[in-house]
Amino acid sequence: MPAQKILLYPHPVLKKFCNPVPAIDEEIRRLTEDLVDTMREGPGSVGVAAPQIGATLRLCVVDVSASRLGRENNHGLLVMINPEIVHREGATIGREGCMSVPDYTGDVERATAVTVRFLDGEGTPREVEASGFEAIAIQHEMDHLDGILFLDRIVSLKTGLFRRKSYR
Amino acid sequence: MTRKDSLAHFAVTVVGKDRPGIVAGATGVLYRLGCNIEDSSSTMLGGEFSMILIVSHAKPFTKGRLLDEFRGLSDEMGLSVSVRPLTRGEAEYRAPEGELCMVSVYGSDKPGIVYRVAQEFARRSINITDLNTKLIGTKEEPVYVMMLEAALPDGIAVEDVAALLDEIKKELNVEISVRSITPVSL
Numbered sequence A: 001m002p003a004q005k006i007l008l009y010p011h012p013v014l015k016k017f018c019n020p021v022p023a024i025d026e027e028i029r030r031l032t033e034d035l036v037d038t039m040r041e042g043p044g045s046v047g048v049a050a051p052q053i054g055a056t057l058r059l060c061v062v063d064v065s066a067s068r069l070g071r072e073n074n075h076g077l078l079v080m081i082n083p084e085i086v087h088r089e090g091a092t093i094g095r096e097g098c099m100s101v102p103d104y105t106g107d108v109e110r111a112t113a114v115t116v117r118f119l120d121g122e123g124t125p126r127e128v129e130a131s132g133f134e135a136i137a138i139q140h141e142m143d144h145l146d147g148i149l150f151l152d153r154i155v156s157l158k159t160g161l162f163r164r165k166s167y168r
Numbered sequence B: 001m002t003r004k005d006s007l008a009h010f011a012v013t014v015v016g017k018d019r020p021g022i023v024a025g026a027t028g029v030l031y032r033l034g035c036n037i038e039d040s041s042s043t044m045l046g047g048e049f050s051m052i053l054i055v056s057h058a059k060p061f062t063k064g065r066l067l068d069e070f071r072g073l074s075d076e077m078g079l080s081v082s083v084r085p086l087t088r089g090e091a092e093y094r095a096p097e098g099e100l101c102m103v104s105v106y107g108s109d110k111p112g113i114v115y116r117v118a119q120e121f122a123r124r125s126i127n128i129t130d131l132n133t134k135l136i137g138t139k140e141e142p143v144y145v146m147m148l149e150a151a152l153p154d155g156i157a158v159e160d161v162a163a164l165l166d167e168i169k170k171e172l173n174v175e176i177s178v179r180s181i182t183p184v185s186l
Helices: A025-042 A132-145 B022-033 B063-077 B113-123 B158-172
Strands: A047-050 A059-062 A078-089 A092-098 A103-108 A112-120 A126-129 B009-018 B035-043 B048-057 B082-088 B100-107 B127-137 B144-149 B176-179
Touching: A025 A047, A025 A059, A025 A092, A025 A132, A047 A132, A078 A132, A092 A132, A103 A132, A103 B176, A112 A132, B009 B022, B022 B035, B022 B048, B022 B063, B063 B082, B063 B144, B100 B113, B100 B158, B113 B127, B113 B144, B113 B158, B127 B176
Parallel strands: none
Antiparallel strands: A047 A059, A059 A078, A078 A112, A092 A103, A112 A126, B009 B048, B009 B082, B035 B048, B100 B144, B100 B176, B127 B144
């Protein structure tokens, strides 16, 4: 299956709340393959969500195993259909960028660890406890399924550290 | 995908005593002229509000015209306005390549904190992309804080920067920490 073009904001699909996948049929299998191929194609990409290639369905893929930050701590390729975060803990701020919003990065707060429940590509229910970079990637990709971009989550201007001085 | 081919680009700075209405005033002038604000950063420094904007205009446009249009506002609000025309290549945004690192430097205030760090970076072609400094603490014990972001050239790692700054840390008797902030691409 070919890698698809990543849609760029302001494409309206990126701000849509996506529908649950009703059944894992041929079309969903094809979409899953497209997502994986698109992720493999993107330079340094560690995840792609269905709306990024134009499908408003709750389906995303994540694989941080080849990245410097995720190499040591990951679950390999995760195909996540109708994913739900059932537990989150901790908080960390990190700088993120997104293939759908080129040339911009921002500091975003994420849980340090998440437990996510989903159906895998075969329709088997799975539960994964992710932490570190993998947890961040999962949260970022799952945000896409709700039409949320990292721009909606930026917590501070870069200079936020300097806002508190009173001038008297 | 850019508007960078438009004919006129300017770097505009607006500085004046902070109060409500400066942003509305300055951007109102630009809006009425049909200028686009392409990039901008504004902040309060001391009691001054300062704006730096890269603006463009689709038609040929002179620096004089821009300054003329700002005159009413700058007189009324006591603002200093400067305009620098940019060549096409100058207006082009280039994302920094290589690793990005964040450096915090803080300690008792003394001359040369910014200069010494910047000098060592310049010698190694480390490109400072963002820099903030602030004087905090008390009158008796002033503390200087500097936060900067820098793009490292090929061949220089974050650890190398840390080692380099370790020397300056001793020389200036300040605290320095360095960490990678290369954005994760998702």
